[in-house]
Amino acid sequence: MNALYPQQEFESDVAAIKGFAELLIGGYQNPLGVRGTVKLRVPERPEHSFVARLDAQLHIDWTDLDRATDTTVTVPIATLKRLFREFEVIDFRDPAIIGTMEFSGNLDLANHLAKCCLRPSTFTVDWFRAVGALHRAKGYRDLTEVPYLHRPTQRQILELIAESCPAVITGLEPSPPCKDWTLDRLAQHYSDAVVRVRSATQSQTMRDFVRELKDFMANPYDEMVEGFVKPYTEGAQLPQQMWDDFGPLFFDREDFIPPQLWLGAVPTHVPTSSLHRDPRCGFLLQVIGRKRLDLYSADQEDLLYPYKAYNNYQPCWYRPQAPDPEVFPKAQQAKCLSVTLNPGEMIVQPAGWFHQVHALDSPNMSVSYFWRY
Ligand SMILES: [Fe+2]
Structure with a gap:
């Protein structure tokens, strides 16, 4: 539990709304100088809605609620209380969560504000600090190559994790069959498996998803169209039917939180995930196409401008693909370790390594597992 916000229940709706505003202020950062106004409307308590003005600081205004703002976000009081109770994991x-909220206007501003209410657990903060010290002691920022291990034993992998050293594992074939997959083979093999959940009422089977993906590839629509949703599963839970072929390797399934599926059309000219780090040891199995991971050791934290408000993973304000030395001068000293993952290869990435992922081919498919420990 984060020491700043020990209160999990509120005396009243008004106390919850006020507490939420404090939470936003406490997590606010704005190095890129975003400007704008967001009205946060609580339908059950309209008189206690507020306007957040994003500037160098975050200003909360409780009056003049009828003014025009760049963005309006409607959050039911039950969702707002849930955000407060669960900000370490939400x-x-x-x-x-998202299905209960309504948005209008500039969604980037809403997105910026939403992140401010997240907080890391004490476990995560302590873990990142310990990993940073270990990486410094090991001199990992000067590492120029990721080690490769062919058909390693469980013990070898545990030793790597204990040293917080990333590695690529090869030789996984022929069992499990994690190579030579195509979209058609996936559609045939897992036709009824649910691979994407868009809302509380909309989900999609592998058969339908592959059909949409192939239509998209034959006739890619404009990415700028409003409401654009590219055919991409974006880390949806791996369906149970796929676990036999793609389930976690080397350890018991119970050792992992449910695996995630990253399947679909992805842009190859921009990163598929922006620079961030995870508080758990991750395994990424590459299945279709290639991916490149750019890794930065945890002791380079001060060079990468990580968010202070985060929970399940810690993003960075600095974007290596668009460096801005005036805003992020220290990032020029950061040292990156790049590794390309081919189909059938898996990377073990101990907790705390910053990383950015680029898809080198589209369509692309990977499965990720995170260790519980
Ligand atoms: Fe990650």
């Missing part, structure tokens, strides 16, 4: 992609 995921805005959860249909039970």
